[in-house]
Amino acid sequence: MVTSHTSTAARARASTGRVSGFAASILLILEGQWIWYRLNWRSTVISSVLLPVLFLVALGMGMGALIEPSEATAGMDYLAYLAPAMLVVGAVQNGAGEATYPVLSGFKWQKNFWAVTATPITPAQLACGKLVWIALRLTFSGVAFLLVAALMGAVSGLGVLLALPFSVLTGMAFAAPVVALAAAMKGEGDGFNALFRFVVMPQMLFAGTFYPISNLPELLQPIAWITPLWHGSELARGAAFGTLTLLPTVGHLTYLGGLLAIGTVLSCRLFRKQLVV
Amino acid sequence: MTVEQTRTERETDPQPSRWASGLRIFPPGLYAGRASRLVERSLLAGKGAWLAILSGFFEPVFYLISFGFAFGGMVGQISGPGGAPIEYAAFIAPGLLAVSAMNGAVYDATFNIFFKLRYAKLYDAVLATPMGPLDVAIAEIAWAVLRGGVYAAGFLSVMFGMGLITSPWALLALPVALLISFAFAAVGMAATTFIRSTQDFDFVQLAILPMALFSTTFFPLEVYPRVAQFLVQCLPLFHGVELMRALATGVVSWGLIGHVGYFVVMAGIGVIVATRRLEKLLLT
Numbered sequence: 001m002v003t004s005h006t007s008t009a010a011r012a013r014a015s016t017g018r019v020s021g022f023a024a025s026i027l028l029i030l031e032g033q034w035i036w037y038r039l040n041w042r043s044t045v046i047s048s049v050l051l052p053v054l055f056l057v058a059l060g061m062g063m064g065a066l067i068e069p070s071e072a073t074a075g076m077d078y079l080a081y082l083a084p085a086m087l088v089v090g091a092v093q094n095g096a097g098e099a100t101y102p103v104l105s106g107f108k109w110q111k112n113f114w115a116v117t118a119t120p121i122t123p124a125q126l127a128c129g130k131l132v133w134i135a136l137r138l139t140f141s142g143v144a145f146l147l148v149a150a151l152m153g154a155v156s157g158l159g160v161l162l163a164l165p166f167s168v169l170t171g172m173a174f175a176a177p178v179v180a181l182a183a184a185m186k187g188e189g190d191g192f193n194a195l196f197r198f199v200v201m202p203q204m205l206f207a208g209t210f211y212p213i214s215n216l217p218e219l220l221q222p223i224a225w226i227t228p229l230w231h232g233s234e235l236a237r238g239a240a241f242g243t244l245t246l247l248p249t250v251g252h253l254t255y256l257g258g259l260l261a262i263g264t265v266l267s268c269r270l271f272r273k274q275l276v277v
Numbered sequence: 278m279t280v281e282q283t284r285t286e287r288e289t290d291p292q293p294s295r296w297a298s299g300l301r302i303f304p305p306g307l308y309a310g311r312a313s314r315l316v317e318r319s320l321l322a323g324k325g326a327w328l329a330i331l332s333g334f335f336e337p338v339f340y341l342i343s344f345g346f347a348f349g350g351m352v353g354q355i356s357g358p359g360g361a362p363i364e365y366a367a368f369i370a371p372g373l374l375a376v377s378a379m380n381g382a383v384y385d386a387t388f389n390i391f392f393k394l395r396y397a398k399l400y401d402a403v404l405a406t407p408m409g410p411l412d413v414a415i416a417e418i419a420w421a422v423l424r425g426g427v428y429a430a431g432f433l434s435v436m437f438g439m440g441l442i443t444s445p446w447a448l449l450a451l452p453v454a455l456l457i458s459f460a461f462a463a464v465g466m467a468a469t470t471f472i473r474s475t476q477d478f479d480f481v482q483l484a485i486l487p488m489a490l491f492s493t494t495f496f497p498l499e500v501y502p503r504v505a506q507f508l509v510q511c512l513p514l515f516h517g518v519e520l521m522r523a524l525a526t527g528v529v530s531w532g533l534i535g536h537v538g539y540f541v542v543m544a545g546i547g548v549i550v551a552t553r554r555l556e557k558l559l560l561t
Contacts, residue, residue: 040476043476043479046479046480046482046483047479047482050483051482051483051486054486054487054490055490058487058490058491058495059490059495062490062491062495062496062500062501063348063352063495063496065496065500066352066355066496066500067351067352070351072351073351190326190328190329193329193332194328194329194332197332197333197335197336198332198335201336201339202339205339205340205342205343205344206339206343206347210343210344210348211347211348211350211351215347215348215350215351216347217347
């Protein structure tokens with residue numbers, strides 16, 4: 001009795017004001033997310049796996065019937081041409097989904113971010129933990145998507161395994177700045193609608209997912225260069241078809257890595273600004 | 278509107294109005310003929326969200342530019358209604374018009390109505406006035422149809438501007454878009470009354486997105502194997518796409534009446550179920 005009392009007291013003393021280690025905090029946040037996810041994963045299957053698969057079936061198979069393999073499809077069957085890019089599109093869309101309302105909700109509706117930062121976990125650790133969680137989610141969905149795509153015969157070879165980390169990187173390069181945006185968001189998240197309508201959706205349509213960007217009018221092509229999705233689908237296609245060359249690969253990776261780094265730093269700052277009163 | 282105005286209105290316009298006595302399918306008390314008041318409310322409330330409403334117009338336009346032109350180069354010509362070859366952009370534009378009429382109506386009839394029903398408790402407030410569940414159903418469906426109609430009119434003018442309309446029959450595309458919106462809004466509203474939590478909206482997505490992708494919007498019915506062709510022909514949006522494609526290209530026949538009939542029946546069922554469900558949810 002006495003010992004347990006002292007140990008509780010000791011723990012309470014130890015926890016006040018002590019900053020938890022970085023890796024330990026991230027693990028704690030992941031554990032919290034996982035507990036929630038274990039109960040709620042079903043509803044995420046539809047949006048994160050089924051919808052990209054449906055796009056692949058409808059456009060890859062249906063449109064594929066209208067399109068002969070040509071230079072524009074890298075000599076591939078249209079279904080095989082579309083699959084790596086659809087993997088990246090799925091990552092970007094899921095990344096955007098996880099980075100918007102769930103983050104705003106932590107600040108605004110559920111307010112669980114305040115609860116978390118009332119513990120030894122710091123706002124910056126919370127932001128990083130959230131980002132690592134999003135990366136994990138993108139990995140799960142990517143694996144599930146690839147399994148289905150392989151069953152459909154849309155996968156051209158083992159190179160697609162390298163496309164998976166590329167797609168997660170692309171999703172994170174987009175999600176990290178959006179997490180920062182969500183942390184700075186005022187109001188009820190109406191701005192997210194505009195983000196999805198004017199950034200996420202056009203990115204899918206105009207950044208070389210369904211056809212090479214050289215098909216676009218020349219004025220529109222530079223817009224594709226700034227989208228993470230274009231860099232990601234170039235990398236994923238290169239990996240899947242075995243056509244990666246050194247210099248472009250380094251260029252794409254630098255751009256995506258840079259976006260991720262900027263997004264992470266901004267997220268940590270804005271979480272601190274919001275949560276430290 | 279000031280309180281005084283409301284009071285004078287009440288005195289000069291006693292309920293139930295003439296409309297109510299004309300409508301005897303539903304028991305009295307369900308309908309007070311005041312649906313327009315709730316539409317007026319939506320208009321006032323929509324003023325702050327005009328950007329969100331307007332943005333819905335851009336979605337089909339982006340799809341048209343991306344697929345119709347940049348992608349169309351890879352496809353070339355495709356056989357349109359009646360078998361005559363048409364440009365790929367001219368093939369998908371009417372399909373996208375039907376999709377946008379559906380989307381505008383469904384989003385409004387599901388997300389927004391769910392919010393008003395469960396969180397804002399708007400209809401509890403409305404039913405404390407002389408208005409009944411049928412007023413609510415009609416008013417909300419009318420608002421969704423208005424939105425669908427605005428999108429359709431906008432998209433039609435874009436099609437016209439791009440030279441994708443080749444027949445005066447296309448004038449009928451606007452009323453047809455309103456009918457499609459009406460049917461989807463009615464069914465969407467009926468479905469919304471069964472939705473338990475926001476997570477169920479994934480099922481709405483699951484109904485809407487595949488329908489948009491598979492209802493011959495982007496590629497002709499002949500692409501599918503036989504069995505799949507039959508399944509696609511059962512989808513409501515397929516009939517909308519057929520109607521729009523026939524009107525835009527001017528290949529019009531009496532067979533189109535069948536497609537119209539599909540939507541009339543769908544709208545009727547939707548209104549009846551939505552009203553009954555609202556009555557059950559709000560008045561018992």
